[in-house]
Amino acid sequence: MYHHRGAYLQALAMVGHTGLSPSSVHLWTLPMFHCNGWCFPWAVTAAAATHVCLPKVEPALVWRLIRDEGVTHLNGAPTVLSMLAYAPEAAPVAHPVRVATGGAPPSPAILRRMGELGFDVTHLYGLTETFGPIMICDWRPEWNTLDTAAQARLKARQGVGNLVSCRARVVTGDGSDVPADGVTTGEIAVRGNNVMLGYYRDPDATAQAAPDGWFRTGDLGVMHPDGYVELRDRSKDVIISGGENIASVEVEQVIADHPAVLEVAVVAVPDDHWGEVPAAFVTLQEGASATAEEIVEFVRGRIARFKAPRRVVFGPLPKTSTGKIQKYVLRDQAWAGHASRIR
Numbered sequence: 079m080y081h082h083r084g085a086y087l088q089a090l091a092m093v094g095h096t097g098l099s100p101s102s103v104h105l106w107t108l109p110m111f112h113c114n115g116w117c118f119p120w121a122v123t124a125a126a127a128t129h130v131c132l133p134k135v136e137p138a139l140v141w142r143l144i145r146d147e148g149v150t151h152l153n154g155a156p157t158v159l160s161m162l163a164y165a166p167e168a169a170p171v172a173h174p175v176r177v178a179t180g181g182a183p184p185s186p187a188i189l190r191r192m193g194e195l196g197f198d199v200t201h202l203y204g205l206t207e208t209f210g211p212i213m214i215c216d217w218r219p220e221w222n223t224l225d226t227a228a229q230a231r232l233k234a235r236q237g238v239g240n241l242v243s244c245r246a247r248v249v250t251g252d253g254s255d256v257p258a259d260g261v262t263t264g265e266i267a268v269r270g271n272n273v274m275l276g277y278y279r280d281p282d283a284t285a286q287a288a289p290d291g292w293f294r295t296g297d298l299g300v301m302h303p304d305g306y307v308e309l310r311d312r313s314k315d316v317i318i319s320g321g322e323n324i325a326s327v328e329v330e331q332v333i334a335d336h337p338a339v340l341e342v343a344v345v346a347v348p349d350d351h352w353g354e355v356p357a358a359f360v361t362l363q364e365g366a367s368a369t370a371e372e373i374v375e376f377v378r379g380r381i382a383r384f385k386a387p388r389r390v391v392f393g394p395l396p397k398t399s400t401g402k403i404q405k406y407v408l409r410d411q412a413w414a415g416h417a418s419r420i421r
Contacts, residue, residue, distance in 0.1 A: 092116065130149060159184065159199070164191075180203055189234060263300055317344075319356065356385065
């Protein structure tokens with residue numbers, strides 16, 4: 079359940095964080111129904127900026143509007159960024175375009191590519207329960223001197239609480255904070271005026287989601303020494319193979335760095351020996367080629383070998399209307415016919 083105060087404050091926060099002004103031109107590559115378009119319909123209007131609307135994301139049309147309408151801002155999931163970055167029409171823009179992305183951690187590879195095209199990408203993190211983005215990876219001036227790869231790694235983090243929320247936390251099962259060491263994993267917890275009133279007619283679920291006033295997101299992450307949160311996995315997406323925990327996001331970001339890969343999703347699939355193992359579902363860039371063996375060896379050369387996918391499937395990925403990859407669909411297909419998904 080949303081409340082007017084939360085939507086109002088969230089909209090003003092988005093004005094401030096994304097630099098909207100009367101001279102801004104916002105292109106709607108994000109559906110307005112999703113968390114009320116992350117509250118951006120009101121944010122763009124509050125700034126007296128211009129809305130440019132389109133019925134669906136078509137890369138060729140988006141590129142034409144960016145150039146013809148002087149677009150300065152757009153939002154979307156990382157898959158939308160991939161569509162634009164590798165479209166035939168892609169070329170460096172004549173003016174900077176600020177992009178807010180969320181829904182899944184953007185890979186360093188796509189962040190580098192967007193940077194080369196002149197897009198300034200800011201990573202946001204949020205949920206339906208938080209009116210959209212409750213955390214933002216605010217850029218620090220001291221990072222300007224870092225190399226491109228280091229900057230991309232920093233931009234892929236989820237960041238800090240936005241200006242109308244409380245400080246984001248990463249907590250253990252008993253609600254205490256994990257060490258800010260960038261290693262210890264816990265559940266991301268948030269609080270603020272931009273958190274829901276609760277679940278409609280479900281007080282038990284509401285109490286379970288926020289047992290101490292801090293909303294538990296269900297996402298696992300770490301707290302870095304600089305106070306920035308980094309998502310490591312959805313709690314339901316942790317792959318436990320032979321007793322070892324594998325973060326699907328870590329494997330996905332490595333695979334996304336392969337020059338032939340456009341998009342990737344990694345999920346657990348059943349295995350008679352290990353219980354479950356990681357499988358990678360990969361969409362290749364148009365005109366590019368790669369074999370499953372090449373993808374596996376690419377991963378093994380960059381992270382622990384046991385984290386490499388045991389299976390690689392090529393083809394289009396199932397997505398929501400907002401462009402977010404539906405990993406549960408892949409998971410359901412892989413576990414069809416199994417009585418239990420705990421092995």
